[in-house]
Amino acid sequence: MTARSDASVPAPAVNDRSTEALLPQLVQHLRQNRTVLREEWARRITDARLLTAMTPEEIFSEATAVYDNYVEVLETGSVEALQEYARDLSERIIPRGVETEEVLGIVLLLRDVLARSLFEKYQSDFELFKSVLDAYEPAANRIASTVGVGFVQERERVIRQQQEAIRELSTPVLQVRERLLILPMIGVLDGQRARQLTEQLLGAIRTNRAKVVVIDVTGVPGIDSTVANHLVQTVEACRLMGASVIITGLSSEIALTLVTIGVDLSMMTAVGDLQGGIEEAERMLGYEPRPARGSYRQPMT
Amino acid sequence: MTTEQVVPIGSADDIVIAREAGRDLAGRLGFSLTDVTMIATAISEVSRNMTSYAGKGELRLYVESRNRRSVLVVEAVDQGPGIEQIERAMQDGYSTSGGLGLGLPGARRLMDEFEIRSEDGVGTTVVMRKWAPPGV
Amino acid sequence: MPIPILKQGSFLIATIQSAMSDSDAQLLQDELMQQVGRVRATGIIVDVTALNVMDSFAGRTLRTIAHMTRLRGADTVIVGIQPEVAFAMVQLGLTFEDIHTALDLEEGLAHLNRRTVSGGSADDH
Numbered sequence: 001m002t003a004r005s006d007a008s009v010p011a012p013a014v015n016d017r018s019t020e021a022l023l024p025q026l027v028q029h030l031r032q033n034r035t036v037l038r039e040e041w042a043r044r045i046t047d048a049r050l051l052t053a054m055t056p057e058e059i060f061s062e063a064t065a066v067y068d069n070y071v072e073v074l075e076t077g078s079v080e081a082l083q084e085y086a087r088d089l090s091e092r093i094i095p096r097g098v099e100t101e102e103v104l105g106i107v108l109l110l111r112d113v114l115a116r117s118l119f120e121k122y123q124s125d126f127e128l129f130k131s132v133l134d135a136y137e138p139a140a141n142r143i144a145s146t147v148g149v150g151f152v153q154e155r156e157r158v159i160r161q162q163q164e165a166i167r168e169l170s171t172p173v174l175q176v177r178e179r180l181l182i183l184p185m186i187g188v189l190d191g192q193r194a195r196q197l198t199e200q201l202l203g204a205i206r207t208n209r210a211k212v213v214v215i216d217v218t219g220v221p222g223i224d225s226t227v228a229n230h231l232v233q234t235v236e237a238c239r240l241m242g243a244s245v246i247i248t249g250l251s252s253e254i255a256l257t258l259v260t261i262g263v264d265l266s267m268m269t270a271v272g273d274l275q276g277g278i279e280e281a282e283r284m285l286g287y288e289p290r291p292a293r294g295s296y297r298q299p300m301t
Numbered sequence: 302m303t304t305e306q307v308v309p310i311g312s313a314d315d316i317v318i319a320r321e322a323g324r325d326l327a328g329r330l331g332f333s334l335t336d337v338t339m340i341a342t343a344i345s346e347v348s349r350n351m352t353s354y355a356g357k358g359e360l361r362l363y364v365e366s367r368n369r370r371s372v373l374v375v376e377a378v379d380q381g382p383g384i385e386q387i388e389r390a391m392q393d394g395y396s397t398s399g400g401l402g403l404g405l406p407g408a409r410r411l412m413d414e415f416e417i418r419s420e421d422g423v424g425t426t427v428v429m430r431k432w433a434p435p436g437v
Numbered sequence: 438m439p440i441p442i443l444k445q446g447s448f449l450i451a452t453i454q455s456a457m458s459d460s461d462a463q464l465l466q467d468e469l470m471q472q473v474g475r476v477r478a479t480g481i482i483v484d485v486t487a488l489n490v491m492d493s494f495a496g497r498t499l500r501t502i503a504h505m506t507r508l509r510g511a512d513t514v515i516v517g518i519q520p521e522v523a524f525a526m527v528q529l530g531l532t533f534e535d536i537h538t539a540l541d542l543e544e545g546l547a548h549l550n551r552r553t554v555s556g557g558s559a560d561d562h
Contacts, residue, residue, distance in 0.1 A: 233528075
């Protein structure tokens with residue numbers, strides 16, 4: 001079937017039922033009826049108890065923006081514009097506490113509302129209606145899936161950022177005196193975490209111009225050779241930046257075991273407990289060691 | 302896989318070019334500064350290795366896509382004499398050309414994946430990969 | 438690109454740029470060796486604050502500089518290794534155990550001043 005119509009004329013020749021010819025026609029219909037359809041959609045959203053985190057006014061205002069964008073994407077079929085739209089939408093509604101199922105829900109509801117509207121218009125000619133659906137469905141489905149995927153990806157990104165922030169907060173590098181940093185290590189260390197701690201520590205050495213670092217490993221259960229090697233590497237990297245390292249909380253039994261399995265501890269200064277380590281550090285820096293105050297033995301939370 | 306860049310390595314000056322190309326690409330892929338530095342260092346070592354053993358070769362940079370994440374691929378290809386005993390060359394401290402012997406083992410530690418194929422009289426190919434952070 | 442070397446008292450301060458080629462490194466080594474003898478320097482600071490990659494060749498060169506100038510009676514301090522460079526160096530296996538390192542120029546000078554009796558020029562005539 002060839003399209004006999006001029007491309008700029010929205011209404012196709014009567015017999016032209018190709019997607020290229022029908023899509024502009026149904027887009028025009030959806031635009032002409034936008035007010036009615038938008039209201040219908042907003043009503044169905046409320047009935048389905050979606051977007052409960054938003055007020056009716058907010059829902060309506062978002063519905064307007066979403067509706068127009070939806071029809072626009074139907075018309076142009078542009079994937080880039082669609083992805084950007086999905087990202088933009090996600091960025092705006094995630095902070096408002098909207099859930100994934102709500103986003104998918106409202107997009108699918110809009111698809112339904114528009115489909116029914118098309119049915120009303122074309123129901124007298126079933127063959128024509130089927131052609132209209134052939135034009136509409138792939139486009140509408142692509143929109144739904146792109147929006148869904150876009151939302152999920154944005155959520156994952158936000159979650160990662162939050163995890164990152166939590167990680168940064170949960171092991172602070174503490175500056176207790178000028179040029180002296182303490183890193184209390186707490187919890188199980190996997191490779192990634194250990195690496196992150198080292199990076200944070202090295203950055204802190206530069207920021208604080210630290211000359212001595214006390215790393216307390218009392219709170220690390222199970223110091224095996226992997227953890228020990230991370231520690232050795234951390235010590236070496238600190239030294240390259242001109243900082244001396246004192247390790248505290250490493251029992252002599254563990255130290256002996258590590259040496260036996262071949263971990264080179266010769267470059268490390270180890271002191272029994274954190275208090276002792278801080279005093280040693282202060283001595284190295286030329287401070288008068290302060291008298292023991294409260295309990296340095298508890299890990300600082 | 303897209304070929305992003307090919308840097309001919311013929312002299313020590315080319316090593317700097319290869320490093321900078323690697324830094325540039327890694328930066329665009331969203332790697333942290335630490336990762337960028339590790340990648341550039343690894344590139345420097347394998348490129349240097351090529352000039353030591355083979356005299357010249359090529360350093361190729363690609364980006365692969367796996368599970369929605371980008372992977373930076375570094376390939377060092379030469380048509381040199383081949384590394385007769387790869388296992389020995391992969392041990393720290395081994396070197397026949399008077400170097401520190403850190404090159405290949407060091408590069409392996411710096412990257413996430415590392416493979417090396419070498420054939421006497423044919424040449425050597427080193428392929429290294431590092432996974433970019435997700436969500437870029 | 439030649440690496441600038443300044444004289445401060447009886448110390449020499451070499452400031453390395455962000456990218457150092459092998460020939461830059463070699464030139465630096467030769468220059469420093471020459472100048473150490475000529476000005477009777479008692480200390481050398483190599484400032485790598487701007488250096489974005491330290492590979493095995495650069496490390497080897499710095500080590501050679503430190504060893505050879507030591508034979509001429511000068512102490513060498515490498516200053517300004519950045520966090521990400523330090524991290525990569527350790528992964529690579531470059532440890533600089535036998536070379537003194539300091540956080541920055543200020544610390545490096547403080548170290549050299551502690552080591553030498555005076556910071557003044559050791560001129561004979």
